[in-house]
Amino acid sequence: MAFDKRILCIGAGYVGGPTMAMIADKCPTYKITVVDINPARIAAWNSPNLPIFEPGLDEVVQRARGRNLFFSTDVDAGILEADIIFVSVNTPTKTFGQGSGMASDLQYLEKTARQIMRVSQGPKIVVEKSTLPVRTAEALDHILNSNDKGIRFEIVSNPEFLAEGTAIRDLQNPDRVLIGHHQTESGKVAGQAVVDIYAHWVPADRILTTNVWSSELTKLTANAFLAQRVSSINSISALCERTGADVEEVAQVIGRDSRIGNKFLKASIGFGGSCFKKDILNLAYLCQHYGLPEVASYWKSVVDINEWQQHRMVGRMLEQMFNTLAGKRIAVFGFAFKADTGDTRESPAHTVVRDLLAERACPVITDPKAMKEAQHDLADVLSLVQFSDDPYEAANGAHAVIVCTEWAQFRTLDWKRVYASMEKPAFLLDGRNILDLSALRAIGFEVQCVGKG
Numbered sequence: 001m002a003f004d005k006r007i008l009c010i011g012a013g014y015v016g017g018p019t020m021a022m023i024a025d026k027c028p029t030y031k032i033t034v035v036d037i038n039p040a041r042i043a044a045w046n047s048p049n050l051p052i053f054e055p056g057l058d059e060v061v062q063r064a065r066g067r068n069l070f071f072s073t074d075v076d077a078g079i080l081e082a083d084i085i086f087v088s089v090n091t092p093t094k095t096f097g098q099g100s101g102m103a104s105d106l107q108y109l110e111k112t113a114r115q116i117m118r119v120s121q122g123p124k125i126v127v128e129k130s131t132l133p134v135r136t137a138e139a140l141d142h143i144l145n146s147n148d149k150g151i152r153f154e155i156v157s158n159p160e161f162l163a164e165g166t167a168i169r170d171l172q173n174p175d176r177v178l179i180g181h182h183q184t185e186s187g188k189v190a191g192q193a194v195v196d197i198y199a200h201w202v203p204a205d206r207i208l209t210t211n212v213w214s215s216e217l218t219k220l221t222a223n224a225f226l227a228q229r230v231s232s233i234n235s236i237s238a239l240c241e242r243t244g245a246d247v248e249e250v251a252q253v254i255g256r257d258s259r260i261g262n263k264f265l266k267a268s269i270g271f272g273g274s275c276f277k278k279d280i281l282n283l284a285y286l287c288q289h290y291g292l293p294e295v296a297s298y299w300k301s302v303v304d305i306n307e308w309q310q311h312r313m314v315g316r317m318l319e320q321m322f323n324t325l326a327g328k329r330i331a332v333f334g335f336a337f338k339a340d341t342g343d344t345r346e347s348p349a350h351t352v353v354r355d356l357l358a359e360r361a362c363p364v365i366t367d368p369k370a371m372k373e374a375q376h377d378l379a380d381v382l383s384l385v386q387f388s389d390d391p392y393e394a395a396n397g398a399h400a401v402i403v404c405t406e407w408a409q410f411r412t413l414d415w416k417r418v419y420a421s422m423e424k425p426a427f428l429l430d431g432r433n434i435l436d437l438s439a440l441r442a443i444g445f446e447v448q449c450v451g452k453g
Contacts, residue, residue, distance in 0.1 A: 003031035003068065007197070008082035010075060010112055012036035012045055014052055014167075014274070014343065015129060015160050016088035021060045022171040024069035026201040033070045035078045045071040053342040053369050056168035079119040084193060086158070087112055088129040093278050102285035104133050104278070113143045120151055125190045128157045131275065133282055134217040137180075154190035156181050157212045159219035164273060165340030177207045180215020220283045224299055227276040229264035231305035237267040237451030238312065247451025248433065267451040269352070269404055269431035270310040272337030274345040277303055310348045314355035316448055317400060317429055325361035329423075331398040332356075332363050333391060334405020334432075335377075336370040344373040348431070349404035357384055366394040368409055392417060400427035406434045419443045 007023065009016045012034045024032040036042050044051035046065070050058060061069065072078060079085065089112050094105040109130060116126060126144060128137060137155045144153035157180035162170045177198045181191030191209055198207055210218070233251055240247040247267040255262030271277075280303050287296035318325055337347035344350065349365075356363045364386040365374050371387055378385050388394040391410070395401055395418045403410055411434055419426050428440060430449040440447050 001068075004029040005084065005197075006031045006082050007033070007084045007086065008078040009034045009086040009088055009129070010036075010078070010116075011088035011090070011130070012038070012041050012051075012071065013088065013090065014164065015162065016086065017045060017050075017052065018054055018057055018060075018162070018167050019088070019129070019160065019171060020086070021057065021064060021069060022168070023197060024064035024067075025060050027197060028064075028068055030197070031068050031070070032064070033072060033078045033082070035072050035075045037073065037075065039073050042071050042073050053340075054167050055165065055340055060168060075115065076119045079116055079124075080121065082124065084125045084127060084197075085116060086127045086129045091130045091132060091278075093281055099285050102281040102288075104131075104282050106132070106136065106139075109136070110139070110143065113140050116153075117144050117147045117151075120147075120153075121149075123152045123154075125154050125156060125193055127194060128155065128216070129160060131159060131219050131223075131279055131282075132157075132216055133286055134213055134220070136216060137212045152186070154182070154186055155212065156187075156190050156194050157215035158194055159215060161219070161222065164343055165338055172201070174202060174206060177202055178210065178215050178218060179207065180210045180212040183211055220279045220286075223275050223279040224283050224302065226264050227271055227280055227306070228299075228302045230266075230268075230271045230276075231302045231309075233265045233267045234270060234309040234450075235305050237309075240451040241453050244453035245451075246453075250451075267433065268348075268406075269313050269450065270306045270348040272346040272348050272350075273343065277306070277346050307351070310351040311355060313348075313352055313402065313429060313431055314359065317402065317427065318359060320446065320448060321400060321427055325356060325359040325399075327360065327362065328399040329362045329364060329397055330356055331391070331394040331401040332365045333367075333394070333401055333403045333410050334370075334407055335365050335367040335374040336405050336407075339406045339408065342369040342373055344370050344377055347377075347404075349374075350377055352402060352404055352431075353378065353385065354381075357381060362386070364388055364394040364398065366391045367405065368407055370405075392421065396421040397423060398426075399423045400429065402429045402431055403434065404431050406432040411435065415440060415445075416443055419445060 009020045020032045020034045041051050089108045091104045094100050094103045141155050179191050179194050181187045195207055237247040251265040254260055255265050280299050284296040284299045335349045353363045366388050425446050428445045428447050433449050437447050
């Protein structure tokens with residue numbers, strides 16, 4: 001088949017895979033190739049068992065795979081034939097050297113840029129899809145256009161705004177698509193080429209264009225603002241517990257203020273995932289770099305509150321359970337950082353389990369999608385942790401249950417059966433405020449939740 005355009009995505013992770021699957025589904029005359037140096041990941045993308053769980057993703061991949069959507073480990077071949085290259089490689093927080101613990105580690109991005117420069121035989125549009133510090137496009141431009149082949153590369157920023165668990169819905173019907181390009185004639189042409197991809201299904205008024213620097217900074221800022229709201233309501237949840245107020249009532253009322261709105265005001269055990277913490281720390285590091293320590297401190301406090309909230313949960317259990325958790329079986333319901341995903345990166349449950357182990361408790365983890373990831377994350381303490389696919393088995397003989405992920409399955413459990421199998425008194429901490437507390441108390445549970453006195 002003769003394709004109108006050939007698009008490559010380097011990186012087959014949580015962003016690259018679903019995004020390219022949607023583009024392939026909506027643009028059947030474009031050839032979409034997703035490459036990755038991890039052969040096991042590519043093999044999974046080509047199998048019935050995709051490497052990530054995302055509602056609706058299987059159907060999208062099945063419609064396009066083999067027609068105009070292809071997964072491969074041959075990065076060089078993909079670069080050679082592509083007109084547009086999306087770069088969706090990992091940009092973790094640095095764990096060494098200057099900026100350790102805050103700055104983004106851009107080594108994989110630079111290696112990818114040098115590979116594109118080395119392999120390319122003609123001009124390309126290179127699209128930043130990874131979350132990157134502002135001014136990263138300048139470094140990409142410098143590397144790519146230092147080639148001695150006379151090839152011109154145009155850099156475009158197209159950050160993702162996906163939420164895991166709703167990524168397919170977000171891609172099908174986005175609030176906005178952001179495309180940043182250089183304000184030169186060739187930059188505008190490159191930006192329009194990326195606009196034309198999304199215009200196949202996204203209304204024109206939702207496709208926003210800016211300069212490259214604004215686009216890069218917007219992604220970091222958007223995540224920081226969302227996380228800020230979560231940390232703000234979580235800080236108030238602690239005050240509610242001390243004063244007898246109800247954080248859900250507080251959030252409902254302030255959420256009716258049109259200046260504030262009701263999104264991201266759900267108090268919980270804390271936020272997790274691959275983006276919020278990393279992006280906020282990156283933003284704080286940039287503020288420090290540009291001589292704005294007060295601004296850096298402000299944003300760093302959003303992360304500090306979140307970590308405090310996560311550690312606070314086991315402290316509350318300890319206080320309620322006679323100031324000792326040693327030797328007690330504690331059922332941990334959920335290890336994914338949120339429902340409808342198997343992703344455990346920065347999951348609050350990880351902090352909870354580590355805190356339980358510090359108190360010499362015996363955690364038993366159950367999760368419908370993230371058991372393999374939980375075992376990987378806790379590889380150094382596997383002998384101290386148990387795992388069960390069955391929440392009833394996990395709770396059998398437990399002194400307490402702590403709900404760490406808002407899976408729908410946990411709402412509909414037979415909680416009388418759970419209670420009957422537990423040691424008494426049976427304690428329950430609902431870290432996501434998803435359960436009927438009155439019904440649980442009527443059964444006999446001693447219940448705590450977040451933000452209620």
